[in-house]
Each structure stands twice: as C-alpha cells, then as structure tokens.
Amino acid sequence: QSLFNNVPLAPVDPILGVSNAYKQCTAAKKVDISVGAYRDENGKPYVLKCVFEAEKRLLGAPKEYLPIDGIPEFNKVSAKLLYGDAMNGKEKNMVTVQTLSGTGAVRIGIIFVRKYLPAGTTVYISNPSWANHHNICKESGVPSAQYTYYDPKTRGLNFEGMIADMKAAPNGSVFVLHLCAHNPTGVDPTKEQWNVIADVMKSKNHIPFVDCAYQGYASGDLDNDAYSARLFLSRGFEMFSAQSYSKNFGLYGERAGALTIVSHNEKNIPLILSQVKMDIRAMYSSPPTHGARIVATVLQDPELTKLWIDELKGMSNRIKYVRQKLLDALVARNVPGTWNHIVDQIGMFTYTGLNPKQVEVLVQKYNIYLLASGRVSLAGLNDHNIDYVADAIKDAVT
Ligand code: PLP
Numbered sequence: 001q002s003l004f005n006n007v008p009l010a011p012v013d014p015i016l017g018v019s020n021a022y023k024q025c026t027a028a029k030k031v032d033i034s035v036g037a038y039r040d041e042n043g044k045p046y047v048l049k050c051v052f053e054a055e056k057r058l059l060g061a062p063k064e065y066l067p068i069d070g071i072p073e074f075n076k077v078s079a080k081l082l083y084g085d086a087m088n089g090k091e092k093n094m095v096t097v098q099t100l101s102g103t104g105a106v107r108i109g110i111i112f113v114r115k116y117l118p119a120g121t122t123v124y125i126s127n128p129s130w131a132n133h134h135n136i137c138k139e140s141g142v143p144s145a146q147y148t149y150y151d152p153k154t155r156g157l158n159f160e161g162m163i164a165d166m167k168a169a170p171n172g173s174v175f176v177l178h179l180c181a182h183n184p185t186g187v188d189p190t191k192e193q194w195n196v197i198a199d200v201m202k203s204k205n206h207i208p209f210v211d212c213a214y215q216g217y218a219s220g221d222l223d224n225d226a227y228s229a230r231l232f233l234s235r236g237f238e239m240f241s242a243q244s245y246s247k248n249f250g251l252y253g254e255r256a257g258a259l260t261i262v263s264h265n266e267k268n269i270p271l272i273l274s275q276v277k278m279d280i281r282a283m284y285s286s287p288p289t290h291g292a293r294i295v296a297t298v299l300q301d302p303e304l305t306k307l308w309i310d311e312l313k314g315m316s317n318r319i320k321y322v323r324q325k326l327l328d329a330l331v332a333r334n335v336p337g338t339w340n341h342i343v344d345q346i347g348m349f350t351y352t353g354l355n356p357k358q359v360e361v362l363v364q365k366y367n368i369y370l371l372a373s374g375r376v377s378l379a380g381l382n383d384h385n386i387d388y389v390a391d392a393i394k395d396a397v398t
Pocket of ligand 1: 036100101102103104130178183211212213244245246252257
C-alpha cells in the first residue's frame, strides 16, 4: 500500500518523448529530426563562438543570488533586442524580467493574465501551436481556445480563418502570436498580413502575447524577424512578450529568457513589477546566472554582437540550404505530391504534410524520428543523411 497508488501515468510529451525514443534506439543508422535544437553539418550540437568567448570572460564570476527579476543589464538588452527602434521612449512603459527561458516567460506572463486581466479572459492559441502553450494555460488555470492558423490544403496560412476567429473572439482576449518562424508549421504572416492582424486586434481590444523563441532564426536578420512585436508596440498595444535565447544563442540548457509587459500607464509599471516579482519569488526565488550573463556580455560588446549576428546568419543559412536540398532530393526521386512548401516555410521546422501512418513507416522501418504531426526539425538534416531521409519518405508516401 502507498499513498501514491492513485497517481496516474501522465502522457509522454509529444516532442521530448520522440527525442528520448531516438536516444534509446540502438540501430546503427538513425536520424533525429524531432527536437528543435540546432545541429551542425555533422549532426553535432554547436556552442556558438561568441558564447565561448563570453564564457572565457565570465570564468570565476561570483555565484551569488541574482535579484528576483534578474540581471538589470540583461533585461535592458533583451527589451532593446526585441523592440529596437520601436521603443522610441516607451522604456518607461515597459517592465522586463529575466525568466527561466522562453517557457518561464510564457508561464509567468500567463499567470499574470489570470491574476490581473478580467476574470475569464481567454487565451487564444494558434491551431496548431507549440504544445506547451496548452499545458501552460491549463496548469495556470487560464481558459484557452484555439484560433485558425494553418491550412493543410495549401500548407500555408489560413489568413481569412485567422482574422474571422479574431473578430469572433470576445473583446479583450489574449492572442498568443509567434513572433516569427512559427512552431510547428514554419508558416508566418506577411508584413501586410501582420498589419491587418494589428488593425483587427486593435478594433477588438485584444492583447498580443508575442512568443519570441526564434528571433534571428527565420530570416537571419534580427530586425526583420522582430517585425510583428515592433508593430504591436508602435501601434500602442498593451502587450506581453516572451523571449527565449535557447535557439538564437544555442543556450538551451542554460534557461535564459525574458518577459516584457507593456502598459499604457507608466504608473502601473512598478506595481506590475512588484506582482511579477512576488510570483517569481514564490515559484523559484530567482533566476540562474550563467546564461543571462552570457547574453548580456555578448549584447553589450559590439564585437561579440557582430560575431553573434554572423553565427546566427550561418545557422539560419544552413537551415535554408537543407530545406532546398531536401526539396531537390524529393523532386529528384519523383516522390508523389507537392513539396514546395518545404522551402516556402521558414525557421527551424517544416510541416511536411506526412500523415501519422507515413511517419510511423519512417520511425519503425528507418529509425528516422520525427513528430507524429509530420513536423521535421530541419536542424537534424545534413549532407550525410538527406538522401537516406528522402529515400525513406519516398517509401512511406508510395
Ligand atoms: N515558444 C515556442 C514557440 C517554442 O518553440 C519554444 C521552444 O521550443 C519555447 C517557446 C520555449 O523554449 P525554451 O523554454 O526552451 O526557451
């Protein structure tokens, strides 16, 4: 007998579960295209040179507790990185706190939504989205719903459906929007479409909650990728943003991120900060030092920043190269269907359109691990395995 006999088994995380299955697979030939973490052209994890250089400078840095809201310089450079020139004097209307990476930023922000937005405010999440958005809302006790996003027929954006759902949602709803490089579809609105989205959101008093996990990864250009967040800020929205440095700095396990809340009323800022700090204090007291110090070191040093931008371009260019190679390999094999969406989509992923049965063939017969939804993390592909994957896709599809 045990007190815990009634604890049910929780479902396996759809992403981490596949990645673990890959690790346990003992086959000589296997491919991991499941988890969204960058790999170099030899399939190896990659520590950025700018990070390595910053770490050299940080050797021996004190291990004291950080303030509850993190390193002030880190918070400052984070807000600047995302909002750039759109800040334009709005610093006084913003509060930025260091968080446990992007997930922590979303979590703290969603708790704030539950506590300080009108009761029952619903958080709208794109269909599909990073599955953790749903977990976070559920665990935070916040009602959530989905808005139309992806069109399986075109393998692109269902813009009309998205706008219709925004119009139909109760005024003052929160919309979680992916800054760029939408996960899992790789489908982003155009700049013109973002402007229409902003118009509709304004007319409905909706609140943007911009999840920024891939700034710099989509186009290789930090400013271009930040377009939507800067648009919302310059259009005068009260809004949230959650930044992650996992992908663009390769700091996955260091848990470096930032939450920013923007208010029309400057007087609210210290009050908002006080509440956010109270939540952080009760949850994990204060954030970790190392990753945020690395980011602050790089972003405060023009030379290291230049090195970072070059490396970021290098990573995003490799992903673009792999997209084209995969498309070429499928076309060369006359694989039935259209595959252009692989190069039309953007960021770390392609939503292939492979169905769960076809995915099953890839996993069971070829030890190629990807999500059941057909999402492929392109970072796991390289010149050594693309032909193998293309052969396997041909077999699965025909
Ligand atoms: N949001 C999106 C859309 C993501 O894809 C991810 C990571 O995959 C995150 C947030 C959070 O990432 P992390 O907590 O690892 O920084």
